[in-house]
Amino acid sequence: MTLTPTPSTRNAPSPSGSGVVIDIRQASVRFGSFTAVDRVSLTVGPGEVFGLLGPNGSGKTTLIRALCGLISFAEGEAFVFGRDVRTDAERIRGRIGYMSQKFSLYQDLTARENMDFYAGIYGLPPALAQQRKHELIQLTGLEPYLDRQAGKLSGGWKQRLAMVCALIHSPRLVFLDEPTAGVDPVARRDLWDLLFRLAAEGITLFVTTHYMDEAERCARVGYIYLGEMLALGTPHELKQMEGVTPPGSRWLEISGIESASLFTQMKERPGVHEATLFGLSIHALVDAQASLRDLGLDDPRLTVIETEPTLEDVFVSLSKAQDRKLQLATSPQGGGA
């Protein structure tokens, strides 16, 4: 690989031996000639909240499915709880929870029946099942909705029910595949509160998401693009990556006056490389040499502060760099040169 070294190879905490919950080594998944996951390496430690980001079709769900043994890795190795995914999938599945992007509970069964079903499927002894249900109902506040059919619950409650079903067997690792897609902000916040409480209990969480604010809340983040893991590290580490802030440039946050017209003007200026509008403020990458006057930002009403790139900046620049590289590799001139 000729990728620029990512923080993962330099800074990633390398939890060793029994401390590692997920350990993926140079693993690939192929569907025919299409490589859905391309030589990904990754370790996740106990109690960690790991966020996997990437556009649709980039291989996030495929990676999760492969880790659960539902799809075979074409090459490389993967271990969950120290067990080989290829040979021990059934044992692993008994110890992990999974909550998918689609609400995949039985709509015609009541909340309680859904819980009972999963308790049974995971082989919980009845007394323990009873106790677990009680705890999780307390935790999620599902009590008033137990006898309602799952299909008739609102989005947020459906999601809590899905959560209960995924946690019924006290898994030490939970995969959440876009758990907050299509959920209202309050329910989203509630879910994340719940996730942090689980993490505090030492439960490892592997979350895929599209939301940058959710990514910011993860202890570590991986960015997967077209099957390749382009970046891996804490949100802070990712923002320090070279290429995100090219030499001789800096990130500014501008606020104070009506931003929309200023934003249009700014995009015309030669010293401005990128500008994004966030409500009343503008987030921009500019030449470090350029003065505020050069940038048209010398209006006294403006507040201009130097800032660091957002995760979105990181992912956008990584994706663009990767696209350029792939274009170069596939175009005949690039290949011949």
Place this chain on the structure above:
Amino acid sequence: MSAADHAGDGFEAFRSSSQMLMRQSGWLGSAQRLYAVARKELFHVLRDPAMLFFTIFIPIVEMFLLGFAIDTNVRRIRTVVFDLARTQESRRLLDQFKNTDIFLLKEEVFSDEELKSAIVSGQARIGIKIPEDYSRQILSGNTAQVLILVDGSESSIAGTAVNVSNAVALRASLEHLLQDRPMPVDSRPQVLFNPDTRSANFFIPGLMVVVCQMMAVTLSATAIVREKENGTIEQLFMTPVRSGELIIGKLIPYMVVTTVEFIIVTILMRIVFQVPIHGFYLTLLAIFMPFLLTMLGIGLWISTQTNTRDAAQQIAIGTVIPSIFLSGYVFPLDSMPIFFWYVAQIVPTTWMIDASRGVILRGASWAELGSHSLVLWSMAIVILTLASARFQKHL
């Protein structure tokens, strides 16, 4: 945020139980997973009113239709008469036709055109024309010809009409020749098992089989497809449930529901249609089990092949059609071309219908039906093995 903040709301217990968690393993765990799947599946069946309606109510309606409305025995065929002779002899011949109960002498016509148009228009199926010289020919010892026009568009009616009118003519001839002497040969047919040759007795034992087959195949055809359609299969695959547990767990409630249906239909047959059961009903139930498993296996196989419930149900109905036409349910196997006769032998329904008629009508016992059971068990094992092999816990 730390766990201590939430000590009061069940989180402590949550921690303690996650440490003491023990899963049941071995056959006990397997039985528990099986039970969980079976229970859930039964809920699905009971909570789907449309499905219940189609699987339980429609067969019963079908049974009433076939039981009451359909009579395969040809009787009272509408007949028109063109009697040119109008003599004592001609009237006697017409009475003989009438007495067979096969011909219903509706009206008289007075020309060849009317005779023909009555048949073309469908007013009558049979036309009898007695020539003017009928009596004279008989009395002078010559052959008197009677024209029987038969509408051939319904083959069973035509066949019966031809046979019966020949018999009537033959009988009339013999009576004329023998005068008062007795008939030299008298055939006394004795219809065993179904002395009144009632259609219900013939149809319903076959119908129960076809109805339950329809039910079993459509129910199990939706078993896996429903989970695919709703996206629940993925969640299911993430659990430690094994393919075998999933398949058996899903089939058990369908077995129960279909067996209940079979018994309901039997009770209706006995009470409403007065079809006597000459054999031992448990023998029939015992043979029904492998048949049911075969049908559930076919449904399951369909389920693994399709991705939507609609497609699954259409294929399910498609598989029922050959078993209606090639099983002897409607058309007798004996009159099939030899090729189709062999095809019929590999249709499970053929064996089950024969067993059903055997027990109910002929009073057949295990000794006569052992081979049926053996054949059906073999089919069940082959089909369930194929279906299970197709269904793997892999995306």
